[in-house]
Amino acid sequence: MSSDPTPLKPGNPKPWNDPRVRSVAFQLIAIAAVAWIGYSLFQNTISNMESRGIRTGFGFLNETAGFGIIMSLIDYNETMTYARTFLVGLTNTLLVSGLGILFATIVGFIVGIARLSTNWLVAKLALAYIEIFRNVPLLLQIFFWYFAVLGTLPGPRQALDVGGVAFLSNRGIIIPRPVFEAGAGWIGIALIIALIASAVMVTWARRRQAATGRIFPAFPLASALILGLPALAYFVMGRPVGWDIPAMGGFNFSGGITAIPELGALLLALTIYTATFIAEIVRSGIVSVSSGQTEAALALGLPPRRVLRLVVIPQALRVIIPPLTSQYLNLTKNSSLAVAIGYPDLVNVFMGTSLNQTGQAVEIVAMTMAVYLAISLSISLLMNIYNRAVALKER
Amino acid sequence: ATLQDVQDAGELRCGVSNGLPGFSQPDSSGNWAGIDVDTCRAVAAAVLGDADAVEFIPLTAAERFTALQSGEIDVLSRNTTWTTTRDASLGLNFTGTNYYDGQGFLIKTALGVDSAYDLDGAAVCTQAGTTTELNLADFFRANDMEYEAVVFDTSEASAQGFDNNRCDVLTSDTSQLAALKTQLTDPDSAEILPEIISKEPLGPVVRQGDDEWFNVVKWVLFGQINAEEYGITSENVEEMESSDNPSVQRIVGTSGNMGEILGLDDDFMVDVISQVGNYGEMFERNVGPDTPLGLNRGNNALWTDGGILYAPPFR
Amino acid sequence: MVPHQPLPNQPPPVTQRGVIRWLRANLFSSWINGLVTLVVGYYLLSTLIPLIDWAFIGAVFTGDGVDACRPGKACWIFVEERFGFFMYGFYPEALRWRPTLAFVLFALAVVPPFLPLPARLRRGVAIFGLTGLPVGGYILIAGGVFGLESVDTSQWGGLMLTLILAYVGIIAALPIGVALALGRRSEMPVIRGICVIFIEFWRAVPLITILFMASVMLPLFLPDGVTFDKLLRALIGITLFQAAYMAEVVRGGLQAIPKGQYEAAEALGLGYWRRMRLIILPQALKIVVPGIANTVISLFKDTTLVLIIGLFDLLGAVKSTLSDPAWNNVMAEGYLFVAFCFWVFCFGMSRYSHRVEKQLDTDHRQ
Amino acid sequence: MENNGTGFEAETLTTPVESAASDESIIQVNDLNKWFGDFHVLNSINLDVQKGERIVICGPSGSGKSTLIRCLNHLEAHQRGQIIIDGVELNEDVKNIEAIRREVGMVFQQFNLFPHLSVLENCLLAPIWVRKTPRREAIEMAMHYLERVRIPEQADKYPGQLSGGQQQRVAIARALCMQPKIMLFDEPTSALDPEMIKEVLDVMVELASSGMTMLCVTHEMGFAKTVADRVIFMDDGQIVEAAPPRDFFTRPEQPRTREFLEQILQH
Amino acid sequence: MENNGTGFEAETLTTPVESAASDESIIQVNDLNKWFGDFHVLNSINLDVQKGERIVICGPSGSGKSTLIRCLNHLEAHQRGQIIIDGVELNEDVKNIEAIRREVGMVFQQFNLFPHLSVLENCLLAPIWVRKTPRREAIEMAMHYLERVRIPEQADKYPGQLSGGQQQRVAIARALCMQPKIMLFDEPTSALDPEMIKEVLDVMVELASSGMTMLCVTHEMGFAKTVADRVIFMDDGQIVEAAPPRDFFTRPEQPRTREFLEQILQH
Numbered sequence A: 001m002s003s004d005p006t007p008l009k010p011g012n013p014k015p016w017n018d019p020r021v022r023s024v025a026f027q028l029i030a031i032a033a034v035a036w037i038g039y040s041l042f043q044n045t046i047s048n049m050e051s052r053g054i055r056t057g058f059g060f061l062n063e064t065a066g067f068g069i070i071m072s073l074i075d076y077n078e079t080m081t082y083a084r085t086f087l088v089g090l091t092n093t094l095l096v097s098g099l100g101i102l103f104a105t106i107v108g109f110i111v112g113i114a115r116l117s118t119n120w121l122v123a124k125l126a127l128a129y130i131e132i133f134r135n136v137p138l139l140l141q142i143f144f145w146y147f148a149v150l151g152t153l154p155g156p157r158q159a160l161d162v163g164g165v166a167f168l169s170n171r172g173i174i175i176p177r178p179v180f181e182a183g184a185g186w187i188g189i190a191l192i193i194a195l196i197a198s199a200v201m202v203t204w205a206r207r208r209q210a211a212t213g214r215i216f217p218a219f220p221l222a223s224a225l226i227l228g229l230p231a232l233a234y235f236v237m238g239r240p241v242g243w244d245i246p247a248m249g250g251f252n253f254s255g256g257i258t259a260i261p262e263l264g265a266l267l268l269a270l271t272i273y274t275a276t277f278i279a280e281i282v283r284s285g286i287v288s289v290s291s292g293q294t295e296a297a298l299a300l301g302l303p304p305r306r307v308l309r310l311v312v313i314p315q316a317l318r319v320i321i322p323p324l325t326s327q328y329l330n331l332t333k334n335s336s337l338a339v340a341i342g343y344p345d346l347v348n349v350f351m352g353t354s355l356n357q358t359g360q361a362v363e364i365v366a367m368t369m370a371v372y373l374a375i376s377l378s379i380s381l382l383m384n385i386y387n388r389a390v391a392l393k394e395r
Numbered sequence B: 001a002t003l004q005d006v007q008d009a010g011e012l013r014c015g016v017s018n019g020l021p022g023f024s025q026p027d028s029s030g031n032w033a034g035i036d037v038d039t040c041r042a043v044a045a046a047v048l049g050d051a052d053a054v055e056f057i058p059l060t061a062a063e064r065f066t067a068l069q070s071g072e073i074d075v076l077s078r079n080t081t082w083t084t085t086r087d088a089s090l091g092l093n094f095t096g097t098n099y100y101d102g103q104g105f106l107i108k109t110a111l112g113v114d115s116a117y118d119l120d121g122a123a124v125c126t127q128a129g130t131t132t133e134l135n136l137a138d139f140f141r142a143n144d145m146e147y148e149a150v151v152f153d154t155s156e157a158s159a160q161g162f163d164n165n166r167c168d169v170l171t172s173d174t175s176q177l178a179a180l181k182t183q184l185t186d187p188d189s190a191e192i193l194p195e196i197i198s199k200e201p202l203g204p205v206v207r208q209g210d211d212e213w214f215n216v217v218k219w220v221l222f223g224q225i226n227a228e229e230y231g232i233t234s235e236n237v238e239e240m241e242s243s244d245n246p247s248v249q250r251i252v253g254t255s256g257n258m259g260e261i262l263g264l265d266d267d268f269m270v271d272v273i274s275q276v277g278n279y280g281e282m283f284e285r286n287v288g289p290d291t292p293l294g295l296n297r298g299n300n301a302l303w304t305d306g307g308i309l310y311a312p313p314f315r
Numbered sequence C: 001m002v003p004h005q006p007l008p009n010q011p012p013p014v015t016q017r018g019v020i021r022w023l024r025a026n027l028f029s030s031w032i033n034g035l036v037t038l039v040v041g042y043y044l045l046s047t048l049i050p051l052i053d054w055a056f057i058g059a060v061f062t063g064d065g066v067d068a069c070r071p072g073k074a075c076w077i078f079v080e081e082r083f084g085f086f087m088y089g090f091y092p093e094a095l096r097w098r099p100t101l102a103f104v105l106f107a108l109a110v111v112p113p114f115l116p117l118p119a120r121l122r123r124g125v126a127i128f129g130l131t132g133l134p135v136g137g138y139i140l141i142a143g144g145v146f147g148l149e150s151v152d153t154s155q156w157g158g159l160m161l162t163l164i165l166a167y168v169g170i171i172a173a174l175p176i177g178v179a180l181a182l183g184r185r186s187e188m189p190v191i192r193g194i195c196v197i198f199i200e201f202w203r204a205v206p207l208i209t210i211l212f213m214a215s216v217m218l219p220l221f222l223p224d225g226v227t228f229d230k231l232l233r234a235l236i237g238i239t240l241f242q243a244a245y246m247a248e249v250v251r252g253g254l255q256a257i258p259k260g261q262y263e264a265a266e267a268l269g270l271g272y273w274r275r276m277r278l279i280i281l282p283q284a285l286k287i288v289v290p291g292i293a294n295t296v297i298s299l300f301k302d303t304t305l306v307l308i309i310g311l312f313d314l315l316g317a318v319k320s321t322l323s324d325p326a327w328n329n330v331m332a333e334g335y336l337f338v339a340f341c342f343w344v345f346c347f348g349m350s351r352y353s354h355r356v357e358k359q360l361d362t363d364h365r366q
Numbered sequence D, E: 001m002e003n004n005g006t007g008f009e010a011e012t013l014t015t016p017v018e019s020a021a022s023d024e025s026i027i028q029v030n031d032l033n034k035w036f037g038d039f040h041v042l043n044s045i046n047l048d049v050q051k052g053e054r055i056v057i058c059g060p061s062g063s064g065k066s067t068l069i070r071c072l073n074h075l076e077a078h079q080r081g082q083i084i085i086d087g088v089e090l091n092e093d094v095k096n097i098e099a100i101r102r103e104v105g106m107v108f109q110q111f112n113l114f115p116h117l118s119v120l121e122n123c124l125l126a127p128i129w130v131r132k133t134p135r136r137e138a139i140e141m142a143m144h145y146l147e148r149v150r151i152p153e154q155a156d157k158y159p160g161q162l163s164g165g166q167q168q169r170v171a172i173a174r175a176l177c178m179q180p181k182i183m184l185f186d187e188p189t190s191a192l193d194p195e196m197i198k199e200v201l202d203v204m205v206e207l208a209s210s211g212m213t214m215l216c217v218t219h220e221m222g223f224a225k226t227v228a229d230r231v232i233f234m235d236d237g238q239i240v241e242a243a244p245p246r247d248f249f250t251r252p253e254q255p256r257t258r259e260f261l262e263q264i265l266q267h
């Protein structure tokens, strides 16, 4: 822009005083340092493993594991491979985390809301619950539930009997297992029909409300449909589902579905511990919606439950969800404490037994950490997407 | 080399079980006792001249091999079974057997079961990462029986699980079963089934590739067994130094250069025997009939007494 | 014109007064609330009364051994008898005055925010708590110099070990965390990248996998022959883990400092490090006191995981004695005792942090 | 009941708007008493409002103005006395409360728009969920009222993107969308910057001239003079004086009122 | 260079303060260009400031006034052109930047005091850490400047306890404690309430009369008339007009300047 043919440039600084030069140099040094550390760790590990004759590589995954696992969601027996034990551990971890997240969320929301109850007793009780369980180590709580509480349940022969079909003992909770006979397929079909019908009904109800303003009780009807239609099919088809009712035989109950006490103790501890944090998050989320919002909604004539659904909850969720997900992450990581009471999660089965049988610590620990890393990174990714989606628009 | 490292450090780092009566167990002031512990102490006596120069590092079964591989410990003496896989693929060497064991079952008398072949459908408590876990699977599969493996990370926890009725049967090496039985709330409520389902030679382990150290650990144990064979005890070892039995002389170092060729002092066995004792003393003190475990020598008797304890000659 | 006669204020109707009002407002504001109060109250009493009876009224506090205990009631003799072990682990009994002294010093360093002392003295004590105390405490507890008998770390245990792990963990994690936080906000992409990866990695994996690595695998990564103490390794694992969390907390504080503060400091001619040390960090750290307190509390609770790698912290010490056949079924007492100890410390810390927060608040807005 | 923008503009602020009050009473308050704990906030309030009447309530801070207004749609419960609105008695009966809230719109000092909903959605909420109006109709009506408060072009923005004055006008539109018979205003302009006060007052004056029954707590005396049929002065939880603005401002009967007026007009 | 409070008071705001400008140039800006991304904020700025000269910069919002000021102590880097301050060229050279910042004090619109340090400590920071003055001396000097801005009694308070005007005066004292040769002010009074503006301007006038070289972005035209040796008008990143206040206010050469002055003097 200047008419001067040779534009004035700010003079060049002495290289050692130039922040850009310094910054590049500094970063190069940092890269070099990290690379050197990484390289020497790698080199040490390789040479240590070599000199100690430790096997390396992932070939072990195809070898037979040879040990039993008490609980697995996928088909497993001791003739299967280590790769399979990895999957068993992983699914068990996901199971306990998933259930833990579900229960902790339910309990946390209830306690968080109870904390705001107008009933003094309920509010103080919720506070006491939070202050007690939040301040005691999780591991201790796991031991407590496992050894001091579930451990004192009666043995299978003296099991507590729930209606003659389900049993509670120190071997866990055993419930009947459905056995599908010919015609049972119709129940499934009925369920699918009910689901489709519900979806159609909800859409229709929404359309009709938009068109005529009338509000249709779609939710209760849909629930009735989803429960009712399969039940109808069940009776019409002549009750094609049998129940494998657990029976005492030999040492323990046979048949039925068993939830082992390790799972129970772990779930109890994870739920009760994490719920204290969730409760506080929920409370502060709800409190963050100012009373003016509720008043304005009430003044518009909205009945209290609609105020909650249309005004309070949508706003509270924005505040609640980010810290909530980090609690979910914590819960997932904490589920690794399963190893202390022998629940066969990933750390226990894979980083414990499998590692011990194969001795390939580096590979196995790396795989285990990678699993947790992957879980954690995918959750943060989802979180970022969510945050972007719900960010309030400001000036 | 490990021997050099240990001598430089002035201390032997020895991996032991974190609580198994008779084998390795700390008392409330942190003093460790047991046959595995004594094995470590013997090595320390031989190498450093001081049986107390040991740092005991309690390990769970799952941690033990990694700890040894990584160099965290110098020797692993933790009722570890000698198997092909472990010897060959873990990069470890078993130096011998300090206890010949076999896997058995401990069961509540109230259940009225008297044979391991009647255990179909039982819940079995066991310890993670052991051969026990594998033998158990083999046994039940071979006999076409179902079982439920309740796996704990320490033997103490598995005993507690058994005590709490979490499982019907506790499986482990019979010596351990005897030890664990003493820890039950009511030790008389359980009994050990007669069947032994596996061979479990237990012994110290070292890293592969360090033959010098391998030899030292191996020959300390052999030395203790030989000492028993020749009647050398902690009481009489001083007198034995003037013995004219050449076999005895070689053990106490008054003739030959056994110590030197191993890289130790020639009288290293004197330190071992005077401070720890011979194999028999070690056995009696920790697991023998006069201890809470009350085990007989059985297989662990010398070959001369009808057992299978047979150490190569000190020559 | 009718002059307005101010009506006298009247007392509220009976339902709006005193205890009745409180009860009505807080317990019986509607029939549903009343019902809830009755049901909850009933269950609360019916669980609390037996519990109190078990733990206090019927419990046995003194006596000799297991025989003095009463069935169905708590037997606190067990805790009493093992108290020394629970507090100090295998630490030689004759030398236990040393850790005790160290913790008294520690307590003294912690108290000042509660006292009306001059700021300078308070700051002095705080600096001592962060520098002199760890060194002095280490010398006292470990010994080996000044004629103090050396006590190996393998003999450390009990509550003492728990406190050491937490204290050292936090003291060491804070500076690393600060450095990582600064690094994550650096303008140099390489530095930022390294810090992000470091932080995210440590935050994503469970602590026990880290402790496992530290306790048994570390020597595999180091040159042959380089080893160090097991406790130290656990501490390194805990510290790095904690530092990553600390970094995120501190970063929050750094983000809250207005840009003007950076610019004003720059305009005064202060260089990067001085700017950080004198202006930015003091403000940022003050903002994040509650966040730091939360990480400290969670670290304190997490120290129990060292049990899994075979260190006898408070929980480990108690748990290891529970299988003692001499004591029948003292599990509940043992665990409750540990729970109580942890609870007291954690709850105390959260109160303490509130206190410090107030103390540091110099904004004194009008 | 409705009546579109009559071209009324702010310049007319000083010319009184003609009264639309009829003889029909729409709000009756008899001996209303309320306590906060031991504190007697409302002390024997008696008030009768005619359909179409515009009432301005003023008084020193803490005198109970907001509380009175908030009692009228049961945002606060009263402990003694009677409130009858459009023939329905206000008590703890949920059905009555709902019926009354449907007829009474309210505008707050802090706007209290729902930040997660767009301006239009803010206005649709009550018609759709309370009045059960079909969506299309509700949108038409919402746009109508947004035009009336002169911000139809902002319909798709979010409250956070608007200025304070615009937000308050949306709040008014939102209340109007319920087609209430009565509008309550609690200091609608006191959280606003001076330039914005005028734009909100303009909208309110226009509303007043359309014949809406209005109760407005405000210290904007110009507004009171222009539109009020009666000005009520409250002090210490009591109605001290109630009079048409002419009388109220020129010859207040009570010394307490005079004192207050002096203070407030000084500014 | 210094000169204690001469009893100068705000009343004199309209009587011009005598110029202290010498012939020696202390700031030279040659063909300064700066871009924010693609946006050309400063376009070929040329400026020569004499030692002791007092310059007021004005112009519409976004015209680049702050950016120009901030370039002078390298809070912003420039991309083309040359800035020479007290003989040192301002470029990326860290040593040069340090040297220049030592000679240039700056006062911000938002005060930017350090809230965790007391007033005194705020003033001690730079002398102790940058100039390496012994603490005792630094305190003496700080108290001297605090007296000069007329708040020595607040030395031990924290910024949060002071009013805006007091805070801005502390900020001035803080900058002076470095004993800079040049002071830059970026709208020092625009975040203040009217009563406080005067107390800050008083201090600045006093400072001007002491012979300090000053560059001040402000819209306080009274101040400009009183103290400025030159008023610079910027628009769109360029210097449109630069003239002594007499000429600037009475017969601006550029139409753009006239327009701006009309706008600003209207208020």
Ligand SMILES: Nc1ncnc2c1ncn2[C@@H]1O[C@H](COP(=O)(O)OP(=O)(O)OP(=O)(O)O)[C@@H](O)[C@H]1O
Residues within 6 Å of the ligand: D036, D041, D059, D060, D061, D062, D063, D064, D065, D066, D067, D068
């Ligand atoms: N929820 C409450 N609990 C206790 N006291 C309250 C509550 N709400 C209001 N008060 C008290 O009741 C009195 C009247 O309050 P109100 O808000 O009605 O006054 P106001 O006349 O609207 O005052 P302002 O002009 O400041 O808005 C005040 O003294 C106030 O402190």
Ligand SMILES: Nc1ncnc2c1ncn2[C@@H]1O[C@H](COP(=O)(O)OP(=O)(O)OP(=O)(O)O)[C@@H](O)[C@H]1O
Residues within 6 Å of the ligand: E036, E037, E039, E041, E059, E060, E061, E062, E063, E064, E065, E066, E067, E068
């Ligand atoms: N960091 C930045 N990045 C991008 N653009 C910027 C930045 N800082 C300022 N700008 C833009 O540069 C232009 C000039 O900004 P500057 O702050 O110098 O204006 P000003 O004259 O001081 O205005 P005001 O009177 O509002 O303070 C503006 O358009 C502004 O938006």
Ligand SMILES: [Mg+2]
Residues within 6 Å of the ligand: D065, D066, D067, D187
């Ligand atoms: Mg009010």
Ligand SMILES: [Mg+2]
Residues within 6 Å of the ligand: E065, E066, E067, E186, E187
């Ligand atoms: Mg600016």
